[in-house]
Amino acid sequence: MAQINDHYLKLKAGYLFPEIGRRVSAFCEANPDAQVIKLGIGDVTEPLAPAILEAMHQAVDEMSQHSSFRGYGPEQGYDFLREAIAEHDYQGLDVSADEIFVSDGSKCDSGNILDIFGPDNVVAVTDPVYPVYVDTNVMAGRTGEADDAGRYAGLVYIPVTAENDFTPALPDQDVDLIYLCYPNNPTGTVASRETLQSWVSYAQERNAVILYDAAYESFITESGVPHSIFEIEGAREVAIEFRSFSKKAGFTGVRCGFTVVPKDLQGKTSCGKNEAIHPLWNRRQSTKFNGASFIVQRGAAAVYSEAGQEQVKNTIDFYMENARLLRAGLEAIGIRVYGGVNAPYVWLKTPGNATSWDFFDDLLTKAHLVGTPGSGFGASGEGYFRLSAFNSRQNVEEAVKRFQGVVAS
């Protein structure tokens, strides 16, 4: 009698974005003429950079000849890409190419990483939070049931709200695995060097592991904001970092990301013996993954070419100007906004203390605008709302106008 993984049944039925999709579809069916502008899901809209396109065309051509054809690649990624990442993204930091594991995306990595950790770890997440961190721990059996606000028993939730300036306080209980995401999704805020140092020190004291999601690091515009957890003293002993080409280079449909597992990082066996984590992840990837597509890896490597870097930066600048316009437009009508300076997300306080979903419905029906309800990211996201800067300039300008029409009226 084949038994299923019962933990799946604890998952709340509607993952956030499918629920948004359902409401938008229903609205569009009832209002076929409405010109809906979507600032909800954080999906890129600009075409790939010419340098990336050229590299992928060349890679496809390489696959047409015996002499250059590539079969199975290294499960960890091709050296040409791992070395380019080490050289550019970790310049001046102590991260070597063989600590970088290339994958088909950061969502996969941040879920799959749990394979190498035991079931009894206590897990801490910020609240609001990227739902994948929570859901994958539910699936892995590290939680009990959820309460009405969506908080799962057994998880440690650390509120990040305007009240604490979006700075997560160190937990007052022992935790073993800590998810931190900076620049943050969904709030668009960043962590200072001091905040990150306090978390690294905490992790060092408790032998905890920080799972650091830096998928949005390339959107940082202010100097002094850390781009990598490995800028922090001691992080090599306590942290794993996830990065992605999805937002940085428009790869949401192309699929490429990577994970840095430093060789200094250790965990404990259930008998209390130290074990290095790097070989465990290497084994996981060698056994349950077969490498990212060669064509995609060639495209990713082109991000680091001189032309690629400039082109990618131009697109990021374009999105960040969208973020600035959203911020400025909302502030002009008295809405409190956060984020949007070092991240492509603007996080706003709903006017009139509306609930996140009420504001969602209001905005959809009155302004034909779609955003993401903050409460979908966690109980402490209630009363907030996320807007994505990934869109055309025209849509962003039109969205600001419509916002002003609805909220000012």
Added chain:
Amino acid sequence: MAQINDHYLKLKAGYLFPEIGRRVSAFCEANPDAQVIKLGIGDVTEPLAPAILEAMHQAVDEMSQHSSFRGYGPEQGYDFLREAIAEHDYQGLDVSADEIFVSDGSKCDSGNILDIFGPDNVVAVTDPVYPVYVDTNVMAGRTGEADDAGRYAGLVYIPVTAENDFTPALPDQDVDLIYLCYPNNPTGTVASRETLQSWVSYAQERNAVILYDAAYESFITESGVPHSIFEIEGAREVAIEFRSFSKKAGFTGVRCGFTVVPKDLQGKTSCGKNEAIHPLWNRRQSTKFNGASFIVQRGAAAVYSEAGQEQVKNTIDFYMENARLLRAGLEAIGIRVYGGVNAPYVWLKTPGNATSWDFFDDLLTKAHLVGTPGSGFGASGEGYFRLSAFNSRQNVEEAVKRFQGVVAS
């Protein structure tokens, strides 16, 4: 104190192919002039078909324009590919497009599928077997330690050897998850309709689930050999099928595969309640995966175009002629060979009852040929040896000559 997944420490240090790699590297370093021919790892050697290349070039071009740019795709795969698969690979069978989940490869799927099953299932594998089935269950904690022959406590091993005509006997104990791979890797043999029917009936009686790996189905040349488990009456209630473009279309470096999870398939909760498996896999893929690359999916869809089908078939015919030459050449010198008729693998009995690794070393040092030791696939593979037909004609012909020189001498 972060705890690792202790089960990883049970894994035998050397996954088969890395160990082969180490021995070959050592030999080549000591003998830099040796012209080593590799018939070991089952990796394709022929370039991609023109129809596939053209489709991928077009897909790259689509990513260069706002109007045709694709961001996040459906986690389950694009409809254009799911529908092409349903129409061509499951013509006349009761498999619908929304039961097909496209992925970045079959190795990933056959490992990840375990996420949705509980820890207490009893797992049966044939012996010899594709090591990923075993290792992923070790990682998931469904086994004890391995013995000296590499057999893990708690797994049910079903020998498939020349003695039973490579036909796995039904287990004499209750099992819950059953891995079957046909055409088989590593033996190259196939299962008759009657054999598969007996397994489906067994699974129906016990509410077991068959994990059916059909990665090599397109290499079947004889009529009457089942291409899919879903050709068998009742299979929709008991089976999941894995397929891959890796060998079929030369995608080992491009990365695409798919998994069929029929909606009729159910498992039990720990309380004994029936639960459909299809929504569980859908949830797993939605949460821990972000879809296969759009460019890759366009390439995979081109496999089903008229030109693509013909081109892919020509390449398969080429490899299968290699297999025929290997078989014929070895039989001519009195070696017993199996497989190689409906699969790109030839499975041979080592001459003089040599152990698999002794034969490996002998062949490498005397003939500069690399194959795969049968014992690397399981205890019952001892005394056997696998040769892959994925190579150039010239190399295959030269390999046969060298074989004849060594074995006849």
